[in-house]
Amino acid sequence: MQALANALRQALGPHAVRADEPLARYTSLRIGGPAELLAVADDTARLRHAVSLAWSHQVPCRVLGGGSNVLVSDAGVRGLTIINKARGMTFKGNSVWADSGTSFSTLARRAVERGLQGLEWATGIPGSVGGAVAGNAGAWGGDVASILAEASMLVPGGSEVRWTREQFAFGYRTSVLRRASRQGGGAPQPVVLAAAFSLEPGSSAALAGRVSEIAAMRRTRQPQGATCGSVFKNPGGDYAGRLVEAAGLKGTTQGAAMISPVHANFVVNTGGARAADVRALIELARETVHACFGVTLDLEIELLGEW
Numbered sequence: 001m002q003a004l005a006n007a008l009r010q011a012l013g014p015h016a017v018r019a020d021e022p023l024a025r026y027t028s029l030r031i032g033g034p035a036e037l038l039a040v041a042d043d044t045a046r047l048r049h050a051v052s053l054a055w056s057h058q059v060p061c062r063v064l065g066g067g068s069n070v071l072v073s074d075a076g077v078r079g080l081t082i083i084n085k086a087r088g089m090t091f092k093g094n095s096v097w098a099d100s101g102t103s104f105s106t107l108a109r110r111a112v113e114r115g116l117q118g119l120e121w122a123t124g125i126p127g128s129v130g131g132a133v134a135g136n137a138g139a140w141g142g143d144v145a146s147i148l149a150e151a152s153m154l155v156p157g158g159s160e161v162r163w164t165r166e167q168f169a170f171g172y173r174t175s176v177l178r179r180a181s182r183q184g185g186g187a188p189q190p191v192v193l194a195a196a197f198s199l200e201p202g203s204s205a206a207l208a209g210r211v212s213e214i215a216a217m218r219r220t221r222q223p224q225g226a227t228c229g230s231v232f233k234n235p236g237g238d239y240a241g242r243l244v245e246a247a248g249l250k251g252t253t254q255g256a257a258m259i260s261p262v263h264a265n266f267v268v269n270t271g272g273a274r275a276a277d278v279r280a281l282i283e284l285a286r287e288t289v290h291a292c293f294g295v296t297l298d299l300e301i302e303l304l305g306e307w
Helices: 001-014 045-057 104-113 129-135 174-181 206-220 240-246 275-293
Strands: 017-022 034-041 060-066 070-072 079-084 088-092 095-099 148-156 159-164 190-197 257-259 268-270 302-304
Touching: 001 017, 001 034, 001 045, 034 045, 045 079, 045 148, 045 190, 060 190, 070 275, 088 104, 095 104, 104 129, 104 206, 129 174, 129 190, 174 302, 240 275, 257 275, 268 275
Parallel strands: 034 079, 060 079, 070 302
Antiparallel strands: 017 034, 088 095, 095 190, 148 159, 148 190, 257 268
C-alpha cells in the first residue's frame, strides 16, 4: 500500500493523496468511515493513471463521483478510493460527451439551456455521469439506457476502449458494471471514463418549464437534506416507498437516522447518524415489508466497505 501511495503522490501531487481519510464529506448521506488510501483525480488522464496504478499494485480500488446511492460503512473502505473530479463536457450537434466525474444534474441543465431534450428528467439527480451510467439512473419516465450512445471505458490491463449501449446490458437501475460490483470477488472491473449521450432538438422554453415542474415535484415528494437517494428498487407493479409506508415505518428513527416522513424510500441523516443506524433501518424495512406483504425489497444503493 505504501508503494502505491508513493506512486500516486508522484503522479497526482502530494496534496491529492491521503491515508485514512474520512469519507463522510464525499458522500451525499454525509456518512462514512475512513478510506485506507484516498486519491483525488482532477481530470480523466489522472483518473486513468490512478486506476491503472492500483491495478498494477494489485490493490482494490473504488471510484466515487457524487457519492450518492452508496452507504459507506463506519469501519471504512480498504484499498484505494478515488474521488473523481473529471468534469469536462463537450456539446456537438445533438450529442454531448461528458467526463465521468461530471455532475449528472449539471449536464442535464446545460443540455436544457442549449435546447436539447432527453436529459431534463435528470435535473436534480445527485451523483456523477459515471455513477449514472453504471446504475442506469432514471426518473420521471427517463433513464440512461434510452439516451446513452457510447462510453469510453478503462478495462483491466490498462486499455481504453469504446463500449456501445448494448455492451452495458442495462436493466432496471443496473448494468453489467453494477452487477459485477455487487458480486464482489476483488477482481478489477472496467471504469467509465466518459460517456456520450444522444439528444434531440427541443424548445428551450418548453424544456425549462418541464425542469421547473420536476423541481417542484421533487421539493414536495422527496426529502431535503442528507440522503443517499432511493434506498430500494421498486418491485414489479408497485413502489418501495408505498410498501414501507404501508408497513407503518414512515418517520421511524434509529440513532440520528430516520425513514423520511416525506417519502418512505429515503433515509435521512438528521445529524451525526452512523452507517450502522442506516443499515438497521434498511434491514427493519426489508423484514417488515416481507412479513406484511411477502415482498423482498432489493437495494438500489450499494453498501461499501467493511461490514
